[in-house]
Amino acid sequence: QLQLEESGPGLVKPSGTLSVTCAVTGDSINRTYWWNWIRQSPGMGLEWIGDIYHDGRTNYNPSLRSRLSMSVDKSRNHFSLTLTSPTAADTAIYYCATRGISATRGGHYWRFDPWGRGTLVTVSS
Amino acid sequence: AIQMTQSPSSLSASVGDRITVTCRASQGIGNDLGWYQQKPQKAPQLLIFAASTLQTGVPSRFIGSGSGTEFTLTITSLQADDSAIYFCLQTYNYPWTFGQGTKVEI
Numbered sequence: 001q002l003q004l005e006e007s008g009p010g011l012v013k014p015s016g017t018l019s020v021t022c023a024v025t026g027d028s029i030n031r032t033y034w035w036n037w038i039r040q041s042p043g044m045g046l047e048w049i050g051d052i053y054h055d056g057r058t059n060y061n062p063s064l065r066s067r068l069s070m071s072v073d074k075s076r077n078h079f080s081l082t083l084t085s086p087t088a089a090d091t092a093i094y095y096c097a098t099r100g101i102s103a104t105r106g107g108h109y110w111r112f113d114p115w116g117r118g119t120l121v122t123v124s125s
Numbered sequence: 126a127i128q129m130t131q132s133p134s135s136l137s138a139s140v141g142d143r144i145t146v147t148c149r150a151s152q153g154i155g156n157d158l159g160w161y162q163q164k165p166q167k168a169p170q171l172l173i174f175a176a177s178t179l180q181t182g183v184p185s186r187f188i189g190s191g192s193g194t195e196f197t198l199t200i201t202s203l204q205a206d207d208s209a210i211y212f213c214l215q216t217y218n219y220p221w222t223f224g225q226g227t228k229v230e231i
Contacts, residue, residue, distance in 0.1 A: 004168075046212060046223035061220040062126075095169070099216075102174060106156060109175035110216040115168040 002027040004096045004116035012090075012123050018083040022096030022116060029072060030054045034099040035079045036112065037070070041092035051099060052079055086123045093118040127151050127215055131224025138203050138231060146198045146211055146227045153193045154217035160189055160198045163210040163226070172211075173198065205231055 008020040022035065029035065037049040050060040052070040060068050064083065072079045083090060097115040101108050128151040138144050148158065156176040163169040171180045173189035176196055188199040200207055208231045213224040 045225045046214075048221040048223070059219055063220075097169075102178075104175050104178050106175060109157060109178070111159060111171055111174040111180070112161070112169075112214060112216075113171040113180065115170075117166065117168045 002098060002114055004098065004114060006094060006096050006116045006119040008094060008119040008121050010119075010121065012086055012121060013125055014085075014087055014123055015125075016086065018086040018090055018121055018123065019080060020094045020096075020119060020121065021078050021080045023076075023078045025077070029074060029077045029079065032100070034059075035072070036097045036099050037081045038095045038097055038115075039090075039092040040095065040118070041089075043089075044092070047092075049081065049094075088123050091121065091123045093120050126220050127154060127217060127222050129213055129215055129222050129224040131213055131227060133227060134225060135228040135230065138229065140203055140205055140231060142203045143199065143201050144203060144229065146213075146229075148191075148196045148198075148213035148224045150194045150196075150215055150217075154215045156192050157215055157217035158189075158191075158196050159214045159216065160187075161212050161214060162207075163212065164208075169212075200229075203229075203231060207231060 003025045005023045012018045034051040036051040052058045067084045069082045095118045097112045130149045158176045160173040161169045177189040186201045210226045212226040
């Protein structure tokens with residue numbers, strides 16, 4: 001059964017770099033899924049950050065694109081997120097989630113399933 | 126980006142009640158909408174995708190409907206275990222966007 005688990009630093013300084021990793025277990029990261037990052041903060045609610053395919057193709061939220069990079073490590077079966085120049089506004093619970101496609105009678109649709117439990121990252125000096 | 130407006134932000138109901146949560150999209154999104162349940166310290170769970178298709182294993186009291194710009198999640202015969210935050214997510218085009226969430230208290 002596919003499962004995801006996030007890990008992160010907990011606390012990041014504004015001058016540093018925010019990095020979070022998602023470990024994929026129960027299946028290979030080479031499957032036909034898009035691997036997503038989503039964050040949740042009290043002020044902003046849920047925000048989609050971006051996603052990555054196993055071949056390295058990415059899609060980023062335009063609001064974060066200038067500071068964002070994502071990568072896949074096939075040897076470790078995990079994927080990662082890096083956000084440069086973090087500010088207090090980047091304080092959030094960071095979730096990883098799988099986006100796969102499902103066929104119904106009406107067509108093909110994306111599903112976000114499963115998700116990890118999330119990891120809290122606080123940006124503070 | 127497509128804006129998703131979800132209402133109400135919270136509601137209180139009793140076991141056995143029927144409740145409805147609504148998401149409105151700022152433009153037509155066909156049926157590209159999912160509903161998710163979020164409980165404290167747990168991974169969000171997919172309830173419904175394609176606006177009305179029940180995810181495997183989800184109880185049939187969860188019903189999704191709508192298309193275009195207006196969507197609803199109905200929970201018939203509310204159970205104590207349904208106490209959670211529910212949110213919608215559009216997957217019509219990038220960037221994917223969420224509703225603000227509805228906190229359901231029982």
